[in-house]
Amino acid sequence: MVAEAMENKEVILEILPAGSSNGLAVDLGLMKTLDENVAIAFQGNYIKRDTIEIINKKCYHLSDLGLNAKLDKNYENSDLHSKWGYLLQALKTLIDLGDSFVATITVNNGTIKSEAIMIVIANSKKYGTGVTINPNGIMNDGRFELVIIKNLDLIILGKIISGYIPVSFRLMGNIMVL
Template sequence: MQKNNVMMVVNPISGGVDKWDLIEEVKHYAENLNLNFYCFETTGVNDLQNIKDYYAKYQPDRVLIAGGDGTIKLVAEALENEDVLLGILPVGSANGLATDLGLIKSQEENIAIAFQDYFVVIDFIRINNKMCLHLSDIGLNADLIKNYEKSPLRGKLGYALQIFKTVSRLRKSFQVHIKTSDQLIETKAQMIVIANSQKYGTGVMINPIGIMGDGKFELIVLKKLSFSVFWKIIRGQITVSSKDITVISTEKAMIQINKPISFQIDGEFYGKESNLDVQIKTRKLKVAMLKV
């Protein structure tokens, strides 16, 4: 591992904004610290292996990630078995992980934090052998992600438009069977969130008891997604348990659904699923933070 090498992974299309100025600013910051700077841009083709190869070539002890939740997950998957410090530069359409970590600051502040030596160690979730860093869900929001990926309009305006379209077509509920270490639940639901943290990229609170390093994840079972329940979620007024919402904290769960339902992980649509095997992987990733 080369302590004088720093690698930056950039998703050039995330958030619908140009990244050239950001790359130049990070390069300049690295050079001022006498660090060798290497930049990799994702293309959407074989990115996982290409990131692994690029990392193996330069062996940096720090990797900066410029993108949203999906880009962070991509890099974390590629470097899962490496002892590397991750710096997050949130410039995606969905920046939920950065929001939960308190990294939604100015570009200059986020760059400075990404070069800090202080860090936190966080868990991740494994769902059907796929990594989830932040939030996954099955149901309404996954439909939104699917519609957004098909839309030519990116950024916050694109998200807002798809929220309106998706919520206006609320689907019927599905039957779900959930088995955890100590509970067995059978209920109808319109959406199930698998959460390692608290907020969606929009800042909306979905999991008030989420802590990314506590060795547990939460299942938020939304039994009925009426507009009143949706409004509570938007306003951050979700409660741990009510007649319409149940929150379960656990280390593992088996989720069975009576029919295939839209499924997403960290802002990326993964098709439809009817069976989910969910497990927590504790204290796996180091993320640069501002020491307080």
């Protein structure tokens, strides 16, 4: 909300991370103590980063549909808010995977239709848990990548968690389909 209000202003916005997992702060290297983050704010360390608007909301890091969105909702509705709570909800979400959905994506003057269990609109590499979802993510390269995960088995899940994203092919530039 603050970032949206400052969008067309010549100001530097400092992020002071809070919560159990803050992916933007992880990618910026800000998962330190409050004192260290305040010191960083006054040392002239800053980057310009890209912004995309999704249904009238600004996105600076990662936005997703499907599996991870379901995991986030399960976590928010749970009583245990910690890394253990997140792990518990991840297991619950994976066990209760559910059906895939069909998405029609129009980008770069082309359209693809794909079945998916998760789609990530990514301006960065990692989730706050440290899991790499977009190895090509750079926050200020003028691009957002689109990661489409069509199915998820233990091998693909293991590769994602270990940081070895199995990109099988690319369509229309920055679309990765797993």
